[in-house]
Amino acid sequence: MTRGGLIGEETGAALQQVRTEPIQQRSAARLSGLLDAAAAVVDEVGFDRITTAMIADRAGASIGTVYRYYPDRVAVLHALHERAVVRFRQRVVDELGASTLTSWWDAVDCVVTAFVGLYRSEPGFRIVNFDDRDGAPAVDAVADADFFARRLADVLVNEFDLPAGDDLIFRLEVAVEMADALLARAFHTDPLGDERFIAECRLVLRDYLDRFYSPQALNLLATAS
Amino acid sequence: MTRGGLIGEETGAALQQVRTEPIQQRSAARLSGLLDAAAAVVDEVGFDRITTAMIADRAGASIGTVYRYYPDRVAVLHALHERAVVRFRQRVVDELGASTLTSWWDAVDCVVTAFVGLYRSEPGFRIVNFDDRDGAPAVDAVADADFFARRLADVLVNEFDLPAGDDLIFRLEVAVEMADALLARAFHTDPLGDERFIAECRLVLRDYLDRFYSPQALNLLATAS
DNA sequence: CGTCACCGAGTGGAATTCAATCATCCTGGT
DNA sequence: ACCAGGATGATTGAATTCCACTCGGTGACG
Incomplete structure (x- = not known):
């Protein structure tokens, strides 16, 4: 199906922005949870007032967890x-x-x-x-x-x-x-x-x-x- | 001259972004020097990695001088x-x-x-x-x-x-x-x-x-x- | 000698690290 | 099948580093 190609799971533009690929299933949700939190925080406080602590809080995680998956603050926005x-x-x-x-x-x-x-x-x-x-x-x-x-x-x-x-x-x-x-x-x-x-x-x-x-x-x- | 209106020195969009208007002549150059430095730094390290210290360094001034003229980091970018x-x-x-x-x-x-x-x-x-x-x-x-x-x-x-x-x-x-x-x-x-x-x-x-x-x-x- | 400019160590808050701890999976013995 | 217990992934949060910004002190100009 040619239309489906739009989604594109090719690795060409993909990037290893996550430090560690989640192995256990519990952390699969963590990743998207962190992104959900980040999205919510962005909408609330705006783009440049985001803090990693806010993201962690909102996701119900600790700061360290954020940095387990993303090398730094901007990587979260990238993701x-x-x-x-x-x-x-x-x-x-x-x-x-x-x-x-x-x-x-x-x-x-x-x-x-x-x-x-x-x-x-x-x-x-x-x-x-x-x-x-x-x-x-x-x-x-x-x-x-x-x-x-x-x-x-x-x-x-x-x-x-x-x-x-x-x-x-x-x-x-x-x-x-x-x-x-x-x-x-x-x-x-x-x-x-x-x-x-x-x-x-x-x-x-x-x-x-x-x-x-x-x-x-x-x-x-x-x-x- | 209607064309000249494009320059627009109207105060509508103008802003008091400088803390202190320079009184002595030497500091007139400082202001534009700071902006030149900021421009150079922006081109080098990119927009979001700018540091006030970098700007001061590049301009041959100290951090305090930056803050003498601009209330904060974004004010410099504004200027x-x-x-x-x-x-x-x-x-x-x-x-x-x-x-x-x-x-x-x-x-x-x-x-x-x-x-x-x-x-x-x-x-x-x-x-x-x-x-x-x-x-x-x-x-x-x-x-x-x-x-x-x-x-x-x-x-x-x-x-x-x-x-x-x-x-x-x-x-x-x-x-x-x-x-x-x-x-x-x-x-x-x-x-x-x-x-x-x-x-x-x-x-x-x-x-x-x-x-x-x-x-x-x-x-x-x-x-x- | 009174301002104006300038300096740069100091303060606070946010970003990032890391060693310790907890959770889950795996394996081999019973 | 079951379970003990190591191995490894996941999480934590205090400690550290970085950076924006302040402020008291020092020189320079007029």
Whole structure:
């Protein structure tokens, strides 16, 4: 199933951010418990007021336990970021499966919907943007966007016969960056998301991609070759 | 001169971030020296690993001196941010003056050019993005984008007769967010800026705004009313 | 000689470590 | 099957380190 590839359990972008892989089952819950706590704390006190003690407290663990699994404070945020990205991809897959797709646009629309949905439902999702420039998770943010663009390109090529190639990937990455910026802006003030920016985001994406991948543009491309 | 308004010495966004206004001349240089040091450190160790001690060291001052002028660590970043924004506006004005503007597009182009130029020449400019979401200067980042959009709107209205109003401001803010995201992406890996993303940024901006403000669109608007 | 600038050891709180302790799993003997 | 008891994973929290920020003392300028 090509769509499932979006989730991607490949190790390419994966990272060993956990010091020790949990062996016993009790600690499996600890890990996600710590992340849940971190997410809750982020939403409560904000991104830069987090303390490791708060996370430990909220998770019902001691400080040492936090450091058993994560090398330092920012690694916890990294992990939270990663988990949210995975959930985002899962949500995109769900959206794609629940909708009847008649053109590539429907797929892009699903991505936007998934993104907006997560912003609304996932605690701490705000810190998770693909392109946070300066904060902790910054390093591999672009790698995430790039990775996602590649996967999305696969889907669009396989299901809607868009022309594969670097151009498509590049344009999707451009689209991802723009969408991320506009949606982040939509949620900057309004916790439910400013509909104006969300709508404009869909419009911009469609216009931009239509320029290259509208039926007309594709026809021109086909007859020219 | 309407263009000069872009620089904006209004007190609306200004802030009393310096504790003590320097009285003696020697300390005038100290202030900018501290900011230069901060900028250098930001470029070297990254945004979240900055240390007040590092800044003091680099500036050849002691910690106490930093705190003489700035109330706390983030105030230094704020000041750096503010200085960069002022320089950006100045550069935009310079670009506008040095170019012959035949349409609003040339003005937008100048803004992009100024932005790219600063990215290349100004140390620490990366932290200065309009829309840093989580880091310290995040609070008024959107306010900056909004402010800049308003000023730019004034210029475009006065010089190119674009229809004034909230719609124009909103669209310019959308444009600013998109441009910022794409240019940040352009400079994420390549210190000189990936030309592909820069070019695509110009294209996206033009297409987006053309939709509403191309001569044809404006004519339609005029005849309809 | 009174300010203005500057210094840098000192304070407090948060981040991180680590040696001790507890819990769980494993193994081999009965 | 059962269980003792070592081996190893998991947890703890006091101790340590790091870092932002203060403040009393020292020079420099006018």
